[in-house]
Amino acid sequence: MIPGLLASEVSTALREFIVTGFETETPPFKGEFQRLVEEQQGGEAFVKGPYVSVGLPFIKGQSRRDFFSSFETEHPPYAHQEQAWQRLGSDRQALNTLVATGTGSGKTECFMYPVLDHCQRTASKGIKAIVIYPMNALATDQAKRFAKEIHQQPVLKGLRVGLFVGGDGQGTQAMGRTR
Structure with a gap:
């Protein structure tokens, strides 16, 4: 051999x-x-x-972690994330946006940061965004990512996020630091 x-x-x-x-x-x-x-x-x-090697050649964006005026992102964006943020940013009229890219490329960040930015900028009380997932496991996983980001960013500290799983009302949960 x-x-x-x-x-x-x-x-x-x-x-x-x-x-x-x-x-x-x-x-x-x-x-x-x-x-x-x-x-x-x-x-x-x-x-x-x-x-x-499973690392894919994603193109780095031009922005740094300070794309959003009130908070920094965890990592500098890839080009496709930056394009999504430009289309979805809450300082302008959001445009319909479809993101199709590989596993591990940061699709969640394409919409998560613009949603958090919108919620932070909108001072009124009430529901500001609804995110729908096709599977409960994915919803639960993504809820953890939202919770983690909210608790890491001082400017987002007042946001309340909930998770609804199921149709009987028993699956409703308020998010904490990790969920």
């Missing part, structure tokens, strides 16, 4: 698995998995040496 040869065989098998398992015929995504796996960075975008 020659390690270099074995690594090459594993790399080839992983590339084939990704392309055959996840490639789609849907325009404009047709051929994109193959391009990512086999062409980007000389075929090294997915497999680098004898180990696997």
